[in-house]
Amino acid sequence: xxxxxxxxxxxxxxxxxxxxxxxxxxxxxxxxRSVLVSALSTIxxxxxxxxxxxxxxxxxxxxxxFFDPTVALASLPRILEGLWLNIQVLVAASIGVVVFALVxxxxxxxxxxVFFPLRALAAGYTDLFRGVPLIIVLYLIGYGVPGLDFFPRxxxxxxxxxxxxLTYSAYVSEVFRAGIEAVxxxxxxxxxxxxxxxxxxxxxxxLPQAFRKVTPALMNDFVAMQKDVGLISVLGAVDAVxxxxxxxxxxxxxxxxxxxxxxxxxxxxxxxxxxxxVSARTRAREQVGSIV
Amino acid sequence: xSTRSASxxxxxxxxxxxxxxxxxxxxxxxxxxDVAAHEVVALVGASGSGKSTLLRTINLIxxxxxxxxxxxxxxxxxPRVDADDVRAxxxxxxxxxxxxxHLSVLDNVTLxxxxxxxxxxxxxxxxxxxxxxxxxLADFARAFPDRLSGGQQQRAAIVRAIATGPELLLLDEVTSxxxxxxxxxxxALVRSLADGGTTIVMATxxxxxxxxxxxxxxxxxAGRIIEDAPARQFxxxxxxxxxxxxxxxxxAD
Ligand SMILES: Nc1ncnc2c1ncn2[C@@H]1O[C@H](COP(=O)(O)OP(=O)(O)OP(=O)(O)O)[C@@H](O)[C@H]1O
Ligand SMILES: [Mg+2]
Numbered sequence: 421x422x423x424x425x426x427x428x429x430x431x432x433x434x435x436x437x438x439x440x441x442x443x444x445x446x447x448x449x450x451x452x453r454s455v456l457v458s459a460l461s462t463i464x465x466x467x468x469x470x471x472x473x474x475x476x477x478x479x480x481x482x483x484x485x486f487f488d489p490t491v492a493l494a495s496l497p498r499i500l501e502g503l504w505l506n507i508q509v510l511v512a513a514s515i516g517v518v519v520f521a522l523v524x525x526x527x528x529x530x531x532x533x534v535f536f537p538l539r540a541l542a543a544g545y546t547d548l549f550r551g552v553p554l555i556i557v558l559y560l561i562g563y564g565v566p567g568l569d570f571f572p573r574x575x576x577x578x579x580x581x582x583x584x585x586l587t588y589s590a591y592v593s594e595v596f597r598a599g600i601e602a603v604x605x606x607x608x609x610x611x612x613x614x615x616x617x618x619x620x621x622x623x624x625x626x627l628p629q630a631f632r633k634v635t636p637a638l639m640n641d642f643v644a645m646q647k648d649v650g651l652i653s654v655l656g657a658v659d660a661v662x663x664x665x666x667x668x669x670x671x672x673x674x675x676x677x678x679x680x681x682x683x684x685x686x687x688x689x690x691x692x693x694x695x696x697x698v699s700a701r702t703r704a705r706e707q708v709g710s711i712v
Numbered sequence: 713x714s715t716r717s718a719s720x721x722x723x724x725x726x727x728x729x730x731x732x733x734x735x736x737x738x739x740x741x742x743x744x745x746d747v748a749a750h751e752v753v754a755l756v757g758a759s760g761s762g763k764s765t766l767l768r769t770i771n772l773i774x775x776x777x778x779x780x781x782x783x784x785x786x787x788x789x790x791p792r793v794d795a796d797d798v799r800a801x802x803x804x805x806x807x808x809x810x811x812x813x814h815l816s817v818l819d820n821v822t823l824x825x826x827x828x829x830x831x832x833x834x835x836x837x838x839x840x841x842x843x844x845x846x847x848x849l850a851d852f853a854r855a856f857p858d859r860l861s862g863g864q865q866q867r868a869a870i871v872r873a874i875a876t877g878p879e880l881l882l883l884d885e886v887t888s889x890x891x892x893x894x895x896x897x898x899x900a901l902v903r904s905l906a907d908g909g910t911t912i913v914m915a916t917x918x919x920x921x922x923x924x925x926x927x928x929x930x931x932x933x934a935g936r937i938i939e940d941a942p943a944r945q946f947x948x949x950x951x952x953x954x955x956x957x958x959x960x961x962x963x964a965d
Pocket of ligand 2: 763764765884885915
């Protein structure tokens, strides 16, 4: 057919017109201008904030107890060691959450009377665990389950991870379910018409589209969980928060908490950027870009 | 008008007393229909007459309340038959939302070959590219469906439906969601499939196209077949009064 070859021929012959070149030059100037303006306004705002903060009467006192560089440096190794535990817990919990949440979401979307008990169970579970505060789940799992003497002895971080999985799966399964239900039913129909089984349709057609639809919400939950891994410290696990607590007591200075807080931000930041990038990319790929 | 002969003894598709009701509303009221190999049958009828429902029952997407659906003599409406196997033997194209937006055009076309028929990827892709090339879409093989125009998407969907060499192709108003200038290219593809001997049952509002391409036209009204006649006879000398009324209304539009 000729439609594509025509387009290619005209593409090689085309040269931008004078008008278009002028427009491009204008756009370039505009971009340069807006970069300049935003840089300036950022500097002015930062300056104002710093001036207000440093100029306040209690600043010297606050700086000493919260922003002491020597304490920060001295406490850093211990806190980093703790953070490594947080990261391990985070990775394990994330995997656990995705798997368990997918199971829950799939159970909730099953149709037919046979599956009523499973559906009801999954619904009850998500209701319950979205209602209970994480810290209570942590206490119940962290102190209660080992008390059963049913399981082999495990480090507290293990039970903390389980508690995180139990709680966050409830949220994430709802996100998944919303995504699954947002996939147009005709997609399922088209897949089944091709002879794909229910499972294949779910894995190849529904879930990938559902995932894309809910990526921002998922990443949001992930970032929330990234902070909440710090809560395993209540069980006595020596993570970054617990390490900071120990260092704070040691130096009679709150700087280690600030250090731990900054580390958590640093940990979350790439993920936040990545989320933005990924969702922008899939959007660009799946719907032809328009200017607005 | 086409002059293909349906000489194979056993029909590809045979419907016997197919009935489907939604509550009190009887949508298919005892449908009897035979479709021979290489035959092209057009289903026409007013909106709500049951054309889409009939196509969905053939593909086992819609359960039937009574009757039999025989695919090459096998009763596929028997609940003991694996519906996935039956669907893999039938190609279907709907009105819209056919392609999977998260898969490239080539992956769309090769999906069923790879997953259902277990064709190795390289082999499936070779066939898929060949098919896409045959409809002038080879350049779009790696693109995502949203890059294609509506007509190109529908043509890709049709190619996807025939990629696994189904025994029967069902088309449900494949052009009615398209802008008028895109209808022609899709109909041209259907015509070339018909000329190539594909067995087709298609619901359509395109009377001129039905007349040109179909061997037989079946007129549905309120879930019953009112008239089932060779295309030329259907349009030039319909036997039933209601067919005449239907055609008159169409010509008036
Ligand atoms: N799942 C369903 N539940 C209830 N009623 C249904 C269902 N599916 C179809 N119907 C009804 O069955 C009748 C026939 O619908 P169908 O879609 O088969 O008509 P059609 O001939 O394809 O119409 P159109 O030309 O508008 O596509 C309609 O009255 C419709 O409301
Ligand atoms: Mg219809």
